Amino acid sequence: MKKIFIYCCMVLSCFCISCGEDFNIFFSIDDEKALGLQVSEEIAADPTEYPILPRSGNEKAYQYVEDIMNAILNSNEVNHKDDFDWELTLINTPTLNAFAAPGGKLFFYTGFLKYATSEAELAGVMAHEIAHSDKRHSTESMAKEMGIAALLGIVAGENAGALAQLASQIAQTGMALKFSRAHEYEADEYSVRYLNSIRSYKEYDPIAILDFFDRMNEENLSEEDGKFEFLRTHPYDANRKENVHKIWQKLGSPTGQKFSAEYAQFKALLP
Numbered sequence: 001m002k003k004i005f006i007y008c009c010m011v012l013s014c015f016c017i018s019c020g021e022d023f024n025i026f027f028s029i030d031d032e033k034a035l036g037l038q039v040s041e042e043i044a045a046d047p048t049e050y051p052i053l054p055r056s057g058n059e060k061a062y063q064y065v066e067d068i069m070n071a072i073l074n075s076n077e078v079n080h081k082d083d084f085d086w087e088l089t090l091i092n093t094p095t096l097n098a099f100a101a102p103g104g105k106l107f108f109y110t111g112f113l114k115y116a117t118s119e120a121e122l123a124g125v126m127a128h129e130i131a132h133s134d135k136r137h138s139t140e141s142m143a144k145e146m147g148i149a150a151l152l153g154i155v156a157g158e159n160a161g162a163l164a165q166l167a168s169q170i171a172q173t174g175m176a177l178k179f180s181r182a183h184e185y186e187a188d189e190y191s192v193r194y195l196n197s198i199r200s201y202k203e204y205d206p207i208a209i210l211d212f213f214d215r216m217n218e219e220n221l222s223e224e225d226g227k228f229e230f231l232r233t234h235p236y237d238a239n240r241k242e243n244v245h246k247i248w249q250k251l252g253s254p255t256g257q258k259f260s261a262e263y264a265q266f267k268a269l270l271p
């Protein structure tokens, strides 16, 4: 039955990947979770490309970032808060990057954590990544790159080659997770919305993601120089800043804190 289903998807995938509603019909939440699990297992199995910071010995660092993730997941604007298996993994390299795999699997590089200057800034970028996963942008990007049939093959355990290819693509080019500009605008919007909606729980500055954009601009980090991997998967343009401001004003220009001192203590925990 699954094979017939996959065949139908092969025929139809070229029509449905451009249409969100059809995409949701062909790729269920359970498929999404299974794909996320397989991608994260593949990543864990490749310590050369992805040297995961072990939890053992780094409990405090993990606790700190997981507390931020769980604070954001308190937002009633996260659709898949309860049905995704949210998990945050730290990769111990100087790479300036973070990415969201399907089904709530988030990956942050220690290089990126050291680059951020406040807890609110990290929360802003983490909320952006949570939005990519929650809005299923990650799966949509992968489907555009590989086709839904290949993704369903991975979920069914019938496409080990495609799974390995997917994991190495994420590592080498980030292409499998390269988001469209529309995805970036939506993830930025929900970064502000999530942080605003949890202010009674944790009063983060809802637009702290702009600190990250501003510093990136000041340092003239570009997609081409290869230093800043984040730009290869998250295309940036000046309108993104304007978009963040608009959403923030629409929400009544809420203010909050940066939690910079706490963040400095956290950074001291990193290897």
Ligand SMILES: [Zn+2]
Pocket (backbone or CB within 6 Å): 128, 132, 179, 183, 184, 187, 233, 234
């Ligand atoms: Zn993004």
